[in-house]
Amino acid sequence: MKNKGPKIIVYDLETSPMVTYNFERFDQNIGLEQIKEDWTILAWGAKWLGDPKSKAIYRDTRNKKDVRDDKDIVKELIELLEQADICITHNGDKFDIKRLNARALLHGLPPYKHPASTDTYKESKKVFSLTSHSLDYASANVNTKYKKLKHEEFPGLSLWKEVLKGNKKAWRVMQKYCLHDVFATEEYFTKIQGWIKTQNLSCYFDDAAIRCRCGSSNIYKKGFVYTDSGKFQGYKCKDCGKRPKGRLNLLSVEKRKGLLKEGKS
């Protein structure tokens, strides 16, 4: 079967806080023996890129005897990730991916085929000097549809406290909040996709069409790109706006023979 593009999953985790014993409030280092309850994964939301909002997937531990029992939802997320070529997260390289891996390890689960990661937080930091690269700031100032939710019904930590107590309304808010983060991450990815330099989605299409690195064939020739060693066809993508260049050096062999490099001085 011919590949018609990459399978891209966008996801977001919600974790429970640790519960610790501490005698002081300020400038504390919490020792391992002070930990009463370790953090766990409470919920995750995911969505195949481009799917309608109604097809988003969400799992949590609300019906478990112990809400900190996350083995099943960890397994289910791993099964989903194994189907994907690429995963998109906001700060997942530091947080979501490593948190999931940690829980998998602690549950004795085997390593899995992890999709290539595109972390919109990391990509954003590489290209822009935004005041903040948090999803809160980025979605509020760049996204037009999905801004990060504030969960005003359960402000601050109260959402997590209520969820851990089994408050059904709090769980519903958690679900809405988690999925909204997935939608906001997806939208932010589409806003910055043209600026991202680490993906070549064209490889996931088995056809021979000239495609932008975003995967779109909606691309046209525009000018030339010159480097130290040659002249290349320039392109412009009508979908993501990217300006990629061809790989073929358009300079003749004769011309290339005559190109000089910097000598020692």
Ligand SMILES: [Zn+2]
């Ligand atoms: Zn493109």
